[in-house]
Amino acid sequence: MGMVAVSQFDYEYTRRTLEIVHQSSAGPYEVTNLINCLLGLLIVPRESVFAALPDVPVAGLKSWGISRKSIRKFRVQRNGRNGRKARNGTRGSNGHAHHGPTLRQLVDQLRQAVAGGNLKPRIANNRFVGLELRDGRGFHVVMTKLELKRFVRKLAQYLGGYCDLDAAETRFVASWQSKPFHRPDCKWARRIRRKNLQGVRTRRAAIKAGHRPCRVCKP
Ligand SMILES: [Zn+2]
Structure with a gap:
């Protein structure tokens, strides 16, 4: 049963990633490990695994680690699968409405950025200051190390079921x-x-x- 084997692999893969993320509390390769994990998580699992991600506003997911400041620009998806129109990822004027991407939309655009090769670490004074991702069509995110770590952990957790x-x-x-x-x-x-x-x-x-x-x- 090929399909079952692949599906099992997806879960094994995300579990192994969880293990790596929990181990890499520090060390010289921490950022490298985190970037490797993020790339793998955005590429390896099948579509159906991503479809299982909760379609909830990222703004409401503080523990996911991505702040509104990090989402510099979010591309509005007019023909999104979920039919709901996403607004730009900026602060809402009334303060209580959820503007900005849902988790599934964010992951979708991150995947497109990775597929297009638009990912690069920002280095200042020989130190990693953030991971920059763009999809070439307006989407722009810069994640700090802490955000990257939280996001990778959460993504692995959720993709793992x-x-x-x-x-x-x-x-x-x-x-x-x-x-x-x-x-x-x-x-x-x-x-x-x-x-x-x-x-x-x-x-x-x-x-x-x-x-x-x-x-x-x-x-
Ligand atoms: Zn028991």
Whole structure:
């Protein structure tokens, strides 16, 4: 079953990326590793994996690490798949409406920037100061190292089929390093190291991400 194998590969790939990101807390190759991870995440998974990303405004996703300041210019997509018209990524005048890209739109334009080779590290005084991405049609993002790190971690998490632990949709938990998934109150769930702990939305998502139900808490 070729399709199943590819799909499994997508998940393995994103899990391995999570592992790398969590390890690279510092070190001389931190930025290089992060850029490699970002490139891989934007290129390797299949379309259907990206389609599973939540179509929510980036502005509401503080933990994703990309600030409005970083999104210098966002290209308006008039014929977007989701049918909703995106506004330019600038501050709204009334302050409470969500202007700017949704996560799926942002990832889509980042992918186009990478496909077009429009990615370059900004260096000042021999130090990395940000990663610049453009799609050649108006889209322009500059990510700092911290933003890059958060974004890569989050993207790997979501492409791997996980969600935030404290998110409303989190019903189960799992470690990306082991097979079982649990109910959050399971004694085995409590033994998972915090840095490895991931939220999972549904039983189906957990199984799709390569997990099996815990025999103790029977999720
Ligand atoms: Zn359990």
